[in-house]
Amino acid sequence: MVAFESGTNTAGGALDFEHRPTSDQHFENALAKARDGTRLAVADAIELLTTGSDTAGIDRERKEAVLEVADRRRAEVVGQEVTFVANLNNNVTTACNTGCLFCNFKDRSDQFLEANDDDHGGFTKTPEQSREIVADAVDRGIYEVTSVSGLHPALALDSEHRELLEASERGDLNYRSPAAYEVDPGTYVEQIEAMSVDGVHVHSMTPEEAAHARRGTDWSYEEVYRRLVDAGLDSAPGTAAEILVDEVRDVICPGKIDTDGWLEAMAAAARVGLDVTATIMYGHVENEAHRAIHLDRVRDLQDRTGAITEFVPLSFVHQNTPLYDYGMVEGGPSVHEDELLIAVSRLFLDNIEHIQASWVKYGDEQGLKMLNAGADDFMGTILSEEITKRAGGEFGEYRSFDQYVELIESIGRIPVERSTDYRQRRRIDSEPPHGPTLGPKADGTPLL
Numbered sequence: 504m505v506a507f508e509s510g511t512n513t514a515g516g517a518l519d520f521e522h523r524p525t526s527d528q529h530f531e532n533a534l535a536k537a538r539d540g541t542r543l544a545v546a547d548a549i550e551l552l553t554t555g556s557d558t559a560g561i562d563r564e565r566k567e568a569v570l571e572v573a574d575r576r577r578a579e580v581v582g583q584e585v586t587f588v589a590n591l592n593n594n595v596t597t598a599c600n601t602g603c604l605f606c607n608f609k610d611r612s613d614q615f616l617e618a619n620d621d622d623h624g625g626f627t628k629t630p631e632q633s634r635e636i637v638a639d640a641v642d643r644g645i646y647e648v649t650s651v652s653g654l655h656p657a658l659a660l661d662s663e664h665r666e667l668l669e670a671s672e673r674g675d676l677n678y679r680s681p682a683a684y685e686v687d688p689g690t691y692v693e694q695i696e697a698m699s700v701d702g703v704h705v706h707s708m709t710p711e712e713a714a715h716a717r718r719g720t721d722w723s724y725e726e727v728y729r730r731l732v733d734a735g736l737d738s739a740p741g742t743a744a745e746i747l748v749d750e751v752r753d754v755i756c757p758g759k760i761d762t763d764g765w766l767e768a769m770a771a772a773a774r775v776g777l778d779v780t781a782t783i784m785y786g787h788v789e790n791e792a793h794r795a796i797h798l799d800r801v802r803d804l805q806d807r808t809g810a811i812t813e814f815v816p817l818s819f820v821h822q823n824t825p826l827y828d829y830g831m832v833e834g835g836p837s838v839h840e841d842e843l844l845i846a847v848s849r850l851f852l853d854n855i856e857h858i859q860a861s862w863v864k865y866g867d868e869q870g871l872k873m874l875n876a877g878a879d880d881f882m883g884t885i886l887s888e889e890i891t892k893r894a895g896g897e898f899g900e901y902r903s904f905d906q907y908v909e910l911i912e913s914i915g916r917i918p919v920e921r922s923t924d925y926r927q928r929r930r931i932d933s934e935p936p937h938g939p940t941l942g943p944k945a946d947g948t949p950l951l
Contacts, residue, residue: 520750524791530555530565537572537850548795551847552840556791561839573846573877580849580856581879585911586921586928589904589939589950590647590706590883591640593633593698596688597625599653600677601711603756604831605745605787607823612656617685627655627686630697638700640886643950646942647883647923648698650707651742657681660716660727661692661734668719676719691716692734699735702943704923707736710768711743714760724771732775738923739772741781741811747797751789755826766804773810778924781811781855785844786819786836787826794844798851805854812924813857813880816844818864838869842876849877857925862902871914880921881907884939884950903951904937 526546533547549556554565598612610625628636637648656679659665668678681687688694691708698705708716708731710724717727728739745755747762760768772779781801785794805811819835821827827834836844849858859880860873870881886901904920908931911918920929920941927941939945 518754518788520790520793522748522750522790522792522796524549524553525556526550529557534565534568534572537569537576540576540853542853543851545792545795545799548798548847548851549791551850552791552794552843554843561837561843563839566839566843569850570842570846570876573849574875576849577858577877577879583915583917584919584928584930585874585879585881585916586857586919586925587881587902587907588647588883588921588923589645589942589945590649590923591637591645591886593628593636593640593648593650595633595650595652595694596627596655596658597653598627598655598688600656601654601756601758603745603759604825604829605755605784605819607825610653612653612679615655615684615686617683627684627688629686630689630693633694634697634700637698637703641701641703641942641944644939644942644945644948645703645884645886645950646939646945647704647706649740649883650694650698650705651709651740652712654711654715655684655688657684658688658715659690660722661690661730664716664720665690671719673719677715678719692730695731695734695736704737705735706738706740706923707731708739708772709743710739710741710765711759713739713768713772714764724768725774728772728775728777732777736777738778738780738812739769741769741779741815742817744782744797744801745784746789746793747783747800748789748793751793754788754831762800766800769804769810770808773808777810778812779808779810780813780815781805782815782817783844783848784817784819786840787821787832795847795851798848802852802854805852809854811855813859814848814852814855815859815861816841816848817861818844820864838872841865841869842872845873846877867910871910874911874914874916881911886950901951903949904931904939905935905949908935908937 526549528546528550530550533550551569554562597610598615656677713727821835826832857880858878860870860878862870908918918931936949938947938949940947
C-alpha cells in the first residue's frame with residue numbers, strides 16, 4: 504500500500520497562476536537523472552518536488568528515494584562535515600513601508616516619527632549603537648555580523664545620496680528627512696562602517712536594500728555595491744528573493760523589486776568582487792512549479808557569476824503574517840515539503856556546494872533530518888534573531904558551539920567551524936567546552 508501525504512496546504516492551487524505544478528516528464532525518469540548526476544531540467548525538479556505530478560499529494564516512499572539520492576550527492580560533494588559559523592544578527596531597523604504580506608518584522612515608518620507617541624514595539628539603531636553591539640560581540644569571539652533591515656524612509660546610501668533625495672521634488676521615493684524621526688538611522692555607508700569592527704566580516708545589503716540605496720538616482724547597482732565595499736562590506740545576502748517568479752511576487756510582495764531586479768543586483772554585487780548567498784522563501788501561495796523555476800534562475804545566476812557560496816531554503820512561518828490573517832494561507836509547508844525542497848535543491852543546484860538547514864525555521868530534530876536530506880551547513884550562533892521570531896517562530900534565537908557539536912555528532916557527522924566564505928575551516932574534535940577560534944578576538948572561549 505502506498506502512503507500519501509498532503510502537499511502544499513496553502514493557496515497556491517487556488518490562485519490563477521500561469522505556472523502549474525505539472526510536466527511532461529515522469530518521476531522515475533527524473534529520479535534516474537538525479538542518480539546519474541545528469542543536470543536536471545525544470546520539469547525534473549517539478550516531478551521530484553511533487554513526487555510525481557500525475558498524482559495528488561506526496562508519496563512517502565518516493566520522497567524517501569529522493570532524500571536518499573540527495574544525501575548521497577551531499578556526501579560526494581562535501582563529505583561528512585557539517586559546518587556552522589560564529590555570527591551575530593544586527594538588524595538596524597524594523598521601519599518599513601513595503602507591505603510584504605509574508606512579513607511581520609516590519610513596523611509602519613510613520614510610527615517612528617518624532618511627533619508620534621504611539622508604542623509600536625519596533626526599533627531603529629544609530630550607527631553608534633550598531634558599532635557598540637558588534638564590538639561587544641567581536642570581543643566575545645564572533646567574526647560575522649549579518650544585517651538585514653526594513654526600508655526606513657530616512658535611510659540613504661551616503662551623504663551624496665542624502666543631498667539628492669533632500670533636493671528632489673518627487674513624491675514617489677519613500678524618503679523623509681531623518682530629522683523627522685525620533686532616531687536617525689544614518690546612512691547605509693555609515694552603518695556598514697560602524698559594523699566593520701576589528702576585521703569582522705560584514706554580511707549585509709540585500710538586493711532590496713540596494714534598490715532603496717539608489718532610489719531617485721541613475722546609479723547602477725554596481726556603483727551602490729562599490730561604495731559599500733569601500734565602507735567595509737564583505738559579502739551580500741541573497742534574501743528578498745522569496746520566489747523568483749513575478750506572478751507570485753505580485754501577490755506576496757508587490758512593492759518589492761521584481762525578479763529581474765533581484766538578479767541584476769546580485770550579479771552586480773558579484774562583479775564588484777562580493778561573495779553572495781541565495782535564498783528561497785517557500786510554502787505560502789506558490790506551487791512546486793514556481794519553486795522549480797526559482798531554482799533554475801539561481802543556478803543560471805551561479806553559472807554566470809560563480810559568486811554564490813551557499814543556498815538557503817527558508818520555510819514560510821505563517822502564524823503572525825498578513826497572508827495568514829487575511830485567510831490567503833492556512834499554514835506553512837509540511838515537513839515533507841521541507842525535506843523535498845532541501846533534497847531537490849542539492850540535486851538541482853549542481854554548481855552550488857553548500858546547502859543550509861535553518862534550525863531557526865525547522866527546529867533541532869527536523870534540522871538534523873535536513874542534514875541527512877542534502878544539507879551540509881547548520882547556520883550560526885546568531886545571538887539575536889528577530890525576523891522569524893516576529894513571524895511566530897518558536898525555535899530560539901541563539902545556539903552555542905557545545906550545542907552544535909552535540910547535535911552534529913548525534914547523527915554521526917563531523918562538526919566544523921567555518922568562516923563566512925567557507926575558506927577557513929576548523930574540525931572540532933576536542934573535549935568541551937567549545938568556542939570559536941576563527942574570529943579576530945576568538946580564543947576558543949564559549950560565546951554563551
